[in-house]
Amino acid sequence: MNLKIDLNDLSIAKLLEKFKPKADSTSDEASSASGKVQPAPRVNLMPPKYAQLVKDSYVMRASLTSVGVGALVIAGAWGLTQGTGASVKAELEGARQTNAQLTERVAALAPVTNLARQTESLTETVERQSQDLVPHDAVIERFVELTAGRLDVTAITLTSGTDGTGACRSTDGFNDVPLLACVQFNGDAAGGRDGVAAVLSALSSDPWFTDAYVPNITDADTEDAKLSISGEVGVTASAVTSLSAPEAEGVVSQEDSQ
Structure with missing residues (x-):
């Protein structure tokens, strides 16, 4: 009996290759045809309770953002109102000061005004009496x-x-x-x-x-x-x-x- 052994077949790589299970020819062909490796399916391991908490946090964050934007708008409008109110107050204060000055002037001229009225009244009285004395x-x-x-x-x-x-x-x-x-x-x-x-x-x-x-x-x-x-x-x-x-x-x- 002749026993013929090839030493190349005794290498570890060759041995593993012989005992390696054959892959599905259909999947190999699809992979070779697309040129891409198909990703493994994703499995959601997070419990439903924690998933709901994540959704609630997203909603809360959006609500806080909306509230912040609204607060900024209200603050801007309030600032404009305060600016307009300040100008109105300044104009009102100026008008009050002008009125006070005019009141002081009128009070200072009151004696002259009264004297003019008395003189006019006296003149009218004299003229009236003179007219009554016309012969x-x-x-x-x-x-x-x-x-x-x-x-x-x-x-x-x-x-x-x-x-x-x-x-x-x-x-x-x-x-x-x-x-x-x-x-x-x-x-x-x-x-x-x-x-x-x-x-x-x-x-x-x-x-x-x-x-x-x-x-x-x-x-x-x-x-x-x-x-x-x-x-x-x-x-x-x-x-x-x-x-x-x-x-x-x-x-x-x-x-x-x-």
Whole structure:
């Protein structure tokens, strides 16, 4: 009997190769075809209790994040509100200080204001009393004397007080003379328009009268070229002061006679 033994077959690697179990040909072919090693299946060894705790922690973390973002938004809005409120408070404080300064100025000027009011009231009282003292008969007589030979008076009215001063219209804005009364008249002026001018000149030359005004001139129904006029003239304070000073009145009368 011939026994033939190959020493190469006695190596450990060869022996292991002979006794190694054969792998599934289908899986080997799939692995060789894909070129990748198939991963082992994953097995979740965590108990369900701990898995639920992990999920709850995720939910809690998301909730805390939302709360933090909301807190930041609220803090930002509060900061803006505080800034606006501070500016409003500053403006209010400035307004209070300005009001306090104005109040102090008004209080400082109060004596002057009271004095001005008292002076105005006293002036009104004096003017009112002076208007009540207007000598109606003397004024009308003076008017007729001044216009004699120049105007045939057909109607004359004298009004004093508030109504009297308001009835006369001012024709000279630069000569604002206080009036005690107003004379309104109608008549026929001789000599045409020259006669009308003579009437106005005579009234303007007397200190008792001022601002004579003739707004209406029409032809009279006469044959001597007379013009029918209507006008008005203001009565000054001289009408009262002259009568209270007989000596001054005598001087005026002498000048008129000349």
